[in-house]
Amino acid sequence: MKISCMKGKLMQGISNVSKAVSTKTTHPILSCIFIEAENGNIKLTANDMEIGIESYVEGTVIEEGKVAIEAKLLSDIVRKLPDSEIHMETNEDFKTTIKCEKSLFTIAGKSGEDFSSLPVVEKSKYITISQFTLREIINQTIFSISDSEYNNVMTGELFEVSNNRLRVVAIDGHRIAIRNVELKDESQDVKVIVPGKALSYISKIVNGGVDDDVNIYFADNNILFEFDRTKVVSRLVEGEFFRIDNMLNVDYQIKFTINKREFLDCLDRSSLLIKESDKKPIKLTIEDNMLYLKIDSLIGSMNEEIEIHKEGSNIIIGFNPKFLMDAIRAIDDDDITIYMNNTKSPCVIKDEEENYIYLILPMGIGSR
Amino acid sequence: MKISCMKGKLMQGISNVSKAVSTKTTHPILSCIFIEAENGNIKLTANDMEIGIESYVEGTVIEEGKVAIEAKLLSDIVRKLPDSEIHMETNEDFKTTIKCEKSLFTIAGKSGEDFSSLPVVEKSKYITISQFTLREIINQTIFSISDSEYNNVMTGELFEVSNNRLRVVAIDGHRIAIRNVELKDESQDVKVIVPGKALSYISKIVNGGVDDDVNIYFADNNILFEFDRTKVVSRLVEGEFFRIDNMLNVDYQIKFTINKREFLDCLDRSSLLIKESDKKPIKLTIEDNMLYLKIDSLIGSMNEEIEIHKEGSNIIIGFNPKFLMDAIRAIDDDDITIYMNNTKSPCVIKDEEENYIYLILPMGIGSR
Numbered sequence: 001m002k003i004s005c006m007k008g009k010l011m012q013g014i015s016n017v018s019k020a021v022s023t024k025t026t027h028p029i030l031s032c033i034f035i036e037a038e039n040g041n042i043k044l045t046a047n048d049m050e051i052g053i054e055s056y057v058e059g060t061v062i063e064e065g066k067v068a069i070e071a072k073l074l075s076d077i078v079r080k081l082p083d084s085e086i087h088m089e090t091n092e093d094f095k096t097t098i099k100c101e102k103s104l105f106t107i108a109g110k111s112g113e114d115f116s117s118l119p120v121v122e123k124s125k126y127i128t129i130s131q132f133t134l135r136e137i138i139n140q141t142i143f144s145i146s147d148s149e150y151n152n153v154m155t156g157e158l159f160e161v162s163n164n165r166l167r168v169v170a171i172d173g174h175r176i177a178i179r180n181v182e183l184k185d186e187s188q189d190v191k192v193i194v195p196g197k198a199l200s201y202i203s204k205i206v207n208g209g210v211d212d213d214v215n216i217y218f219a220d221n222n223i224l225f226e227f228d229r230t231k232v233v234s235r236l237v238e239g240e241f242f243r244i245d246n247m248l249n250v251d252y253q254i255k256f257t258i259n260k261r262e263f264l265d266c267l268d269r270s271s272l273l274i275k276e277s278d279k280k281p282i283k284l285t286i287e288d289n290m291l292y293l294k295i296d297s298l299i300g301s302m303n304e305e306i307e308i309h310k311e312g313s314n315i316i317i318g319f320n321p322k323f324l325m326d327a328i329r330a331i332d333d334d335d336i337t338i339y340m341n342n343t344k345s346p347c348v349i350k351d352e353e354e355n356y357i358y359l360i361l362p363m364g365i366g367s368r
Numbered sequence: 369m370k371i372s373c374m375k376g377k378l379m380q381g382i383s384n385v386s387k388a389v390s391t392k393t394t395h396p397i398l399s400c401i402f403i404e405a406e407n408g409n410i411k412l413t414a415n416d417m418e419i420g421i422e423s424y425v426e427g428t429v430i431e432e433g434k435v436a437i438e439a440k441l442l443s444d445i446v447r448k449l450p451d452s453e454i455h456m457e458t459n460e461d462f463k464t465t466i467k468c469e470k471s472l473f474t475i476a477g478k479s480g481e482d483f484s485s486l487p488v489v490e491k492s493k494y495i496t497i498s499q500f501t502l503r504e505i506i507n508q509t510i511f512s513i514s515d516s517e518y519n520n521v522m523t524g525e526l527f528e529v530s531n532n533r534l535r536v537v538a539i540d541g542h543r544i545a546i547r548n549v550e551l552k553d554e555s556q557d558v559k560v561i562v563p564g565k566a567l568s569y570i571s572k573i574v575n576g577g578v579d580d581d582v583n584i585y586f587a588d589n590n591i592l593f594e595f596d597r598t599k600v601v602s603r604l605v606e607g608e609f610f611r612i613d614n615m616l617n618v619d620y621q622i623k624f625t626i627n628k629r630e631f632l633d634c635l636d637r638s639s640l641l642i643k644e645s646d647k648k649p650i651k652l653t654i655e656d657n658m659l660y661l662k663i664d665s666l667i668g669s670m671n672e673e674i675e676i677h678k679e680g681s682n683i684i685i686g687f688n689p690k691f692l693m694d695a696i697r698a699i700d701d702d703d704i705t706i707y708m709n710n711t712k713s714p715c716v717i718k719d720e721e722e723n724y725i726y727l728i729l730p731m732g733i734g735s736r
Binding site for chain 2: 073076077080081082102103104105106107108265266268269272273299300301302303304305306
């Protein structure tokens, strides 16, 4: 194999696929990037057997061939080379030279015979959304998945397409995060669970804006994200997702609007007094047009008050401040509206169009 | 105690003294910041018994008093408060309230009876340099101290004043770093060893420029750095520093000038092929007007060449690339000049005025 390409392009390709390189593995091949030079194309692939990523790199193929190289070493070398043209060449023993200006590295490569290429994903069912939107909906829901080993379904997010709308749902037993997106094109109905790990990787490598699209293809066992010159394939999570619709069709007794920034800063401060293991609730007293916050812990106490605009009755209710913060942080609006019923049922934070919906279960605050 | 001050001023004071807060201690008082409000002044002090820092905070003393508060909690609370006026008040049990806008924290404090104030340092011998220069000379030498437990003297830096010149020396057994600074004012001769830890802290809190001075006072057992409204006192390292002068008065057979950036980038790349534990040298072949670099390790090999301007004979010599990098990185010049004699004696990197001098011992490269 003999190829040449600009350092920047190669580095971009390497960082794209690196997310699917396995770092803790007894199979050395899983920690490699597989480089294929064929038909004038340079293709990089990494595959940790759960997620596979391939990315084409702009460059010149001088001699076709293949080689697998330890990903970290390749990435470190290319990163430190000058911003210039890189020449890579592999001999019959897969010894590989990487040359750039006056710098010449010689490292060992592997044939890659045992490298698993990406599975072929059937391209019949698909949707198209912007890279910006995909990144947003992932970042605005991913914190609500669970890393529970007992309930696999909670480790992924529901991707549901119906009536030309994509609904993304994450649920961890204490809270639900939902994002709804109108689709531009007509689409077939779909209901799959995508592993959180794959979504988290994708959110880091789709760097495009509102005008750059990503195609998402849904097959029986796999999902394929295709954008720019990159493909990400992930297996799907098996199992049936929770039915959540009857939790959403509820009338609320209490509704109030609050400044997002003020509420978030205040919750952030309250978290200073709680150790993760404490599970101390923050107590919200909603009275007329004022929200009083109070936290009492072994470390100390905090009291604050924030003006709100309220409709409905008064309530005293407790929450895990982290759960409120995660949801509120994900919202772009200056003011947010929160709905409640009683001290036992979840509060709901949503906008009028229901582009986002966050349900959070309250915590008992005893008689304090 | 009852005081008020702006959040920004208080936060600055807290971060200044926080460097001397002990984090791993069985004495709870050492992990506290001691606040004293007296004679209209608000003074914060932290003291881990090796280094003590005190810093005055601009503000209003409404009621005199003292309190010691756990440093991390105080710092976290103040950091997260709004950018506004902070009111602090302590009752007879040292319970302390911190109020800012609508936010009210109540936390436990301590009397601070067992808090050790800073030792009084005699102010007879001193020098004045700019904060900028102090930070520079520390950053340009501190990497050459040793963390050896066996030789205490190597854990500090020599501060030597003679003929109105300050010489700072750090030595770790394999290399020496020296910075010389002309002093503006006439000064008495001094020769002390300052602990590296204190110097590292100071370099982080002197944020002033070339026009902001720092006074350095030398006493028998302590050194005091005084700047802005802050004092840092450190004990000195006991013992006699190495005599290095006969190592410096040497004639060199070989002298060459090299572009700093090119050399540094090249050494940086070579370090990819060496594991810390390997102790592999980089082989420099200096021939006519070219420097050839070569490294061979289990991971792979690297070859590079850089144009130089040389006087004297040719040489093949090995170095720990990290030691070369540390020294070169600390130099501001675009081109650097390196002096050598033979494969056994140290190479010297210095400018003509000897503002900086770096000596680095070579490594054996065998017959490779």
